[in-house]
Amino acid sequence: RAKFTGKRCLAVFDDAMHASVLKRLQMEASLRSAVKHDELRLEYQPIFDVQTSHIVGLESLVRWQQPSTGLTQPMDFIPLAEETGLIVPIGGWVLEEACRAIGELNAARPGSQDISISVNVSKRQIAEPDFVEQLGATLARHDVHQRQLNLEITESLIMDSPEGIVDRLHEIRKLGVRLYMDDFGTGHSSLSCLHRFPIDVLKIDRSFVSTMETNDDYESIIHAIITLAHNLNTTVIAEGIETAQQLSRLRELECDLGQGYLFSQPKPLAEVLAIVRQHEQQLNGETVVGR
Ligand code: C2E
Ligand code: MG
Ligand code: MG
Ligand code: MG
Helix, strand or coil: CHHHHHHHHHHHHHHHHHHHHHHHHHHHHHHHCCCCCCCEEEEEEEEEECCCCCEEEEEEEEEEEECCCEEECHHHCHHHHHHHCCHHHHHHHHHHHHHHHHHHHHHHCCCCCCCEEEEECCHHHHCCCCHHHHHHHHHHHCCCCHHHEEEEEEHHHHHCCCCHHHHHHHHHHHCCCEEEEEEECCCCCCHHHHHHCCCCEEEECHHHHHHCCCCHHHHHHHHHHHHHHHHCCCEEEECCCCCHHHHHHHHHCCCCEECCCCCCCCECHHHHHHHHHHHHHHHCCCCCCCC
16 A cells, blocks of 8 residues: 555656656757847846935846747746856856946946946856956957946855855956855855955845844844945945835945835836936936926
8 A cells, every 4th residue: 555655656756757857958958049049138227325326336137038938037047057057158148248238328328437237147157267258358349347347246156166266256356347245144154254255345135125124133134244344345235125114224224235126126228228317317406307
């Protein structure tokens, strides 16, 4: 009897496993040709000064638009891309496209190159032997100043990687590109490790921001992160700001920058450029109505 149940369970498991393996293989095959078929696109979310509301940067976020399946979010294909190594060509495309966008941003705002674009990069990508060389070549090809590009890496990228990764980070920074530590607080590094890494900007993970209103401990953690970061001359961005209350509290805690749905969702470049322009007019005290 037990054997029978066991067998039956195994059969069900087999079917489910078969389907998921098949689905994965199909997805991998489609993802393999996504770049060639021009199915990837970037959206951009504004990063703003929480004290003045000036837009100081844009974070690029990749989306996969297949003709048959519709829109796939990064969480549903970036992990597979990382496992299969497809993140290398995909990441190369993202970098290329983001640099092209910087050119467009500058053309839309002649004379000001004060807004930078942040690109998320994976461990696999950054560990490629020619990563730094490619990065420099891409910047040069698009005539982009290094100061206008930032790379976002996660804590786990640093913590789980061999020693060599820190040297790699130094090489990137020597190019003049700034490094952001993404999703801070979710990985295994501790605040006391922070000074060992060449990080310019620290992004407090969304989970802390979303919990700060209901749990005082989270607010204390955010406060501690901001204080320590400032002592290390590191700028702080709060991710995932959704309410006016969160924003005003972060302002009181002297957080530097923020991003989140309250200010703007990620949008295609043209739409985000319109927001940048509208915002600049408002802050300059010009009337936006009727333009
Ligand atoms: P991330 O870098 O931490 O990006 C922030 C994510 O939070 C984005 O999700 C963004 O849309 C979302 N978000 C921003 N503000 C809010 C908010 O107020 N509330 C909520 N609930 N969410 C908010 P998205 O675009 O789905 O990206 C997810 C993750 O995928 C990114 O997390 C990043 O780790 C990865 N990713 C995105 N684009 C790339 C890429 O080009 N390369 C690599 N390697 N990873 C990428
Ligand atoms: Mg990011
Ligand atoms: Mg993040
Ligand atoms: Mg996050």
